Amino acid sequence: MIGSDQKYAAELLMQGELVAIPTETVYGLAANALNEDAVINIFEAKQRPKFDPLIVHTHDVSEFEKFAIIESDLVYQLAERFCPGPITFILPKRDIIPDIVTSGHETVGLRIPNHQLTLDLLKRLSFxxxxxxxxxxxxxxxxxxLHVQNQLGEKIPYILDGGKCEVGIESTIVKVVDDEVEVLRLGGISVEEIESVIGKRVKRVKTSSSNPAAPGMLSSHYNPGVKVEVGDIEKLLSEHRNQKVGILAFDNNRYESFENVTEAKVLSPTGSLSEAAQNLFSYLRDFQNSDIDILIAEPAPAKGLG
Incomplete structure (x- = not known):
């Protein structure tokens, strides 16, 4: 069921049920992070491997100390600038966080979502x-x-409807070690923005893994259900001339006239990286329902959110 009743959503969560919640990045499948049985229900509903850790959401930076140990002021500097917002902090966890949440890791991912409906919901809860x-x-x-309803509707008693997500891509995940900031996953906050706050370069680390320390680091993730190749569109079109092709262009749709193009979409006609980010997952989902053999995507400019 889809609705906007915060009180009802809170009651379900207090009973250990699952509720889909809106954030500025994407919709989340939420449960009481301190209730192991409720968290297990997340893994079962998503068919998610239990070695892939979860992000824990709260409503204020002051809550972080309840669930994690903060060893560097850089965490507070970044939180002051970007929270609420699409940034997740990987921090040494306190015992109150069950191991199932962190997949056995000694760290936990914490973030404050920038969506008023969910922030108000979090304030209603004691967890x-x-x-x-x-x-x-x-x-x-x-x-x-509606995306949630179409994919998980039968497994969730309630979907809290907060409209379309404003950012549209996942949060940036950072870890502070010895006053150095490591970026574990690229997302809604760019590396350049982080560096402007901390006054030095960040350490970029491998962003995919078969044993992830943070969410979204598996080598295969965000699968649109069809093979995807990224590169020069015209070159790739010539290589797949005998297939039905979908095109995901960045800022210019000049490929519709090609004979083997079945469908083409443009992430941002104005060349806006933020608009492209907002549309990315939604357009990938649209291609799931298209009659194509392969999706060819044009890379975004290699700067900022690109």
């Missing part, structure tokens, strides 16, 4: 919410309540 994206594991993340 934080574990909430990965509200989609079957490995598939494209949902950016509307």
């Amino acid at each position: 934080p919410l574990a909430a990965p994206s509200a989609n079957p594991f490995g598939f494209t993340s949902p950016t509307t309540a």
